[in-house]
Amino acid sequence: MTRALTLSPPPVATTPPVRAGRFTFAALAAAAASFSMLQSLVSPVLPTIQHDLRTSQSTVTWVLTAWLLSAAVATPIMGRIGDMYGKRRTLLVALAAIVVGCVIAAVAPNIGVLIVGRIVQGLGGAVFPVSFGIIRDELPPARVPSAIGGLSALIAVGGGLGVVLAGPVVAALDWRALFWIPALVVAGTFALALRFVRESPASEHRARINWLAGVLLSGWLVALILPLSKAPAWGWTSGRVIVALLLSGLLIAAWVLVELRSAEPLIDMQMMRLPAVWTTNAVALLFGAGMFATYAFLPQFLQTPRSTGYGFGTTVTGAGLAMLPMLVTMAVAGFVSGPLTAYVPKKVQLLLGTAIAAVSCGGLTLFHGAYWQIFVATGAFGVGLGLTFTAMINLIVATVPAGQTAVASGMNANIRTIGGSIGAAVASAVITAHATPSGLPSESGYTAAFAVLTGMLALAAVIAVFVPRTRSA
Template identity: 60%
Template sequence: MSTTERRTPHQVTFAVLTTGVIAFALLQSLVTPVLPTLEVALGTDQSDVTWVLTAYLLSASISTPILGRLGDMTGKKRMFVLALSALALGCLLAALATNLTVMIVARVVQGIGGGVLPLAFGIIRDEFPREKVAGAVGAISALIAVGAGVGLVVAGPIVNALGYHWLFWLPLVVLVAAALAAQFLVPESPVRTSGAINWPAAFLLSAWLVALLLAVSQAPSWGWTSVSVVGLLVAAVVLAAVWILVESRSAQPLIDMRMMRVRAVWTTNLVALLFGVAMYAAFAFLPQFLQTPSAAGYGFGSSVTASGLLLLPQTIASFVLGLVSGRLAQRVGSKTVLVLGTLVAAAGYLGFALAHGSQGQVLVASTVMGAGFGLAFAAMSNLIVAAVEPAQTGVASGMNANIRTIGGSLGAAVMASVVTAHAGPSGLPSESGYTNGFLMLTGALVLAGLAALLIPGVARDPRTHIEPDVQLRHPEAALVAGGTLVGDDPE
């Protein structure tokens, strides 16, 4: 790495990273509130148009850990630019799409960009001053929730003013600028891990993820007890077991199973799974609730734009608390902040389940949810980054993001089944469906809080931490990583 490259101020690097992450987060949610518009424009039906979401989810789930691993091996900046380029290419295809097939292909290409988040974490860990790492990781993490929330807010105005094509033209401009800035301004990572991609393991990972996510995403329409869904779930379990066996015996695993067994890693991943169940289900069903005609006995008949504006305070709360989370973690520890975030979010979900008769009540509940999102996302990411070797940052944080996505898919599918279990006189879901659904999500967050209590009480510096068992096997690793371990959590 050249001296000039190393002199790039970390503030500049951070600005480039945040631009790319925000664009990725927006693409996760921009299409959700306008699926009915896409259904008409692409000449398809309600069942098939959901593949616009499912295809993106499947692609991102497969690509995220692979790009994280490639970043650790070949350079995080290089893979970050590649991920942004894939997002941009996918946006171009989607903007030009005139039928569902092309749109689905475009969303698959966009999903390849899912690696931006773990790659951004890795670059931060490698390049930032030690005392800035926790705050930067927290801010980037909060931007995922913020970007998803902003997508719900701006989708309606963009479609009304410019048409649905601009849901992709506008992010395309941002992504091209971010990719160019990353190429010329972000220094390449000095931390590399040796080896090669374990392609059989990558294939098995892809296979069980596709089987699982396809089953849970289609279960509400196919039926949870249908032969197709049960067969896919059984296949997912078998393939996952074979994948774990292959990874455990591999000299160069895609996902190091020893790393996944580290207590700080598996407990934080369990929290991520449960948190994903609750968060993505809320993103999908809160706008739907708000847009339900009041003649159904609930809802407010809001337009896409109006429902997005009602959720704007949630987005603001996520961002503000995400920024606060890193500083708070330095005082009380990331574990404590994570527990606090899950309980705050659970309070918001419970409030919505029990009181949603007015827009003011929904506003308060969703804002409390957003505050919990911001606190928990940032703390979760810091715990993962602190728990692994620097060379494993990309793949570990990528798997954590992946597990959260899997949780989101599970949560959205189960929520759909609960909400639509009983229809009211108008044919729309009954109010009790939403109440029961959000009570279920509240329970998921309470379980997440309990799981967070299992996380070890001592987290280390996210730039220098090497797990004790790694030090015993490779005593030189501590020197490579930077030396001493420092306490982050005073417990």
């Protein structure tokens, strides 16, 4: 059921360690932040793209959905290939895919070509797990938590920065600049990685890829994420949603069975069952739901017309600027989190981060009538994001064998993405169920949605209590 894939062992570069360490991190940081930004950069300007390309609202949402599905499928598979055959090699392929995808999207004459470009961009999802693996391979153990903290902070900030920059970029230039600018940045990152990132040692124990497991993994990810992301438009009780969810359940069962019986699994189920891994992934699922949904719906809340009695009537740019406190505190917390592990265990940071995020989202639920209340809530939320992002990845990296770092961190990122799809779908359903006569959401809809997200984040904090302490945790 598997097909052999033979690749020559990756060459080992001889870049001086000190210089390589500094520039290696710069290349990884630029790659991760750029890809993270592509996730949220187009969200605020979908109406502009819809009008310019003369397409429908339901079709233009595929600009987001296609990227999400592509990244979800590529992340764990490419992460495994990186563990087996060389992380530098895989990183360069991922960066090249981002550049090509951005160029395709930037010159797209119609929505179909734009969606193809987004699919190609999604293949760059491997930059997350491969970057964490390179850090573990290249840096001394004492420096790994700090480096992972910095990279995690940049990933989190990149996602939020996309929301902030989208409006000003489109206002000053054009929506196509949202792809030209990342293409240029990532092209420079490719050159930096080509020069300064050294090849990590390939696995000596794996010479084959279980392609059946890869097909089943891809199948259940698509069958799960697609209906979750489209449920608000299709309807939760529609045949398409129900059939897709049932199919995802069958494919998950088949995938687990194949992996358990395989001598060379794509994703080691024994690793996934490690207490620190599955509990951290459970936190990632719920935390992703709260984080992504807040990213998506808080700007919409701020842009609601003042005539509703609760909205702020801000522009896309103004709504993005309201997220700045979150980006600042997220960056600070993420960068501090790594060095802090010498004094505050990773598990404690995870618990603190999820609890702070839950409290801040609860504050947003109760108090959202003035700008200063929004700023305080988002600022606190950023602290929670920074601590949680870093703690999750550090816990995974400290738990799994070195040869499984990329695939394990890739699955953690994927589980966050699945959680984000669930959170966005649930929040959308709650908000649209509370509409005013004008068709706009009522204040109670947003309040109820933020309350639900608060509950998800609080449950994540409860699960964090049960995450076992890892080595040096």
